Amino acid sequence: MNEIETTDGPAVEPDGNGPGRAVLLTTSHRVAPGLLSWPAWQALHGADEVVCADATHPQLPYLREAGIDVKQAAPTAEELVRACAGGRTVLVVATAEGDRRLTDGLARLAGSGRVPMPDLELLPGSYDLPGARLLDLVQVMDRIRVECPWSSRQTHQGLAKYAIEEAYELVEAIEATGNNGNNGNAGTAEDGASDELREELGDVLLQVVFHARIAEEAEDGTAFSVDDVAAGIVDKLVHRHPHVFGEDTASTPEEVKEHWLRTKAQEKQRTSVTEGVPLGQPALALTAKLASRVRTAGLDVPLPTGDGIGYDLLAMAVRAEAEGTDPEAALRAAARAYRDAVREAEAPGA
Template sequence: MALVVVTTSPRVAPGLLTGRAWTALRSDRVLTGSAGHPVLPYLADEGIHVEVVTPDPVALAAEGRTGTVVWLAAQDGDENLMRAVGHAAVAMEDPPVIEVIPGSYDLPGARLLDLVQVMDRLRRECPWDRKQTHESLVPYLVEEAYEVLETIDQGDFTALREELGDLLLQVMFHSRLAQERGQEGGFDIDDVATGIVEKLVRRHPHVFAGTAVSGAGEVSDNWETIKAAERAAKGETDSVLSGVPMGQPALSLAAQMLRRAGRAGVPASLAGDLPDTVGARLFELVRLAQDEGLDPEAELRAVTREYRRRIEEWESES
């Protein structure tokens, strides 16, 4: 005597069920409260009859006392109903055994499918989202990236979760816009994911191809070698500065250029006779930080945070 609850995920193709779920669903009696459950046609193809009934927690608990009955839960899990069934069963003198069998379940990353669906709907039905372009979204992309950085600086990992979601939305939004271009240079979020997966596999031969490395330094060297080969395959000019985005903040730009120059063996003298300007002195400070193994951006941000703390303290005392 038992009530067996079979749950399914809306993010998994409805005909894909676990072996235990199929075995349970071939039981003598299967009930559901969802007339439109997407699994029903697949069960019908297998000759499995499912009765659609009005959910009644007391009656359902009682059914489990007289024999084995299977409840095919709605795709939200019928959480409220199951909670009520549990309360009803506890109140019985001879309560049924209640067993939950996952018919299908989410793999890591499955909720990204929900984001795809939400983005598609926003693009169709929201006037603001419909009018956006790649260009109009640029300020939001930059803003969200800086907000992620701020939460990391503050060590606020609760806020980091939210800000990473906002940044992920930007990736999804731009991918959705690109998808609408169709054959004219269009791509979708799956293409974006495929591209980064292929790149990571290609640039990590020590993980995916059995290449032996002595340590992180050799990993970095291999990475640059592979990147150079990729540029050559595209017919791009191989340069120390290839891939350095000139639009990034100047402090980060100087640090990246100095790192690239150092790895490529660019003579240090090229930076030695710059005009004596504030910019040149800032550039020299970046070089000194690099020589000491420090991130100049992080160092300046740390000092700026301390200055902010002092200002806030001064304001509170005024």
């Protein structure tokens, strides 16, 4: 058998029964090692030779357990072509980052026309599942928490203000996305707004992962991880969507909301509709939330009266909520218009 050599040399005319076949097997490091596709296992068992340059590749223990003889080698393109001579199949287990040196070399050889090339095949052995990049975020956060002088000293309390800031920036990005139709250059504006929305969602996600990472370090028996956070919200979503995961039915958004409120009430066992309403949120949003709870519960609650702008704003916010308008968003839109008017007044020659 022609095995891959470890010395460099010029490409030579291969002998034997054809130029053979070279398979580059790629795997995702975000999938549990050993979980390979059936075509990948077939190619591994059918290859005349299997090589891998990385002695620490996470797939190697599982390949050897399956009876695959994997040689540690980093062949050049010329060496790989020679090893395939005589109709042999050589499979290269690629690293997570791929092997740019090898693939570029094969492309160069193929373009030169100097030697008959083996059949070249790129075979994905495993694929990233949706959400797989979240694993990268968790790993990066773990390392930053340990090695970064700033991040390693942060606490829930110290980070709280950033969560608020990022939430507001996300809301601003969402509203900017919805206002693109007012821009004459809508296509470019939409692209920019979409990029901003994606970035702000990432910043909010970072806050979640950061706080979960800090929570892992608790030594008073209250520790939890980001997996516990995800498990909790999964359980909540499943329980509050019996029309999706159970035997209940819902054909309208109103019926869905009724399911949600009913199951939530059963979970929380609250004695007042005001429980769970954060008082630290902006005043208009707070008023709208309270008014929504009152309206949904069918309560007849007269508005408190008194002197001052506060009570006038309270009445206006309750009326807006009843009419289906978010008073906080409406005031922000008006404030943006006011800002634009200020800028126009400031412009030279105004």
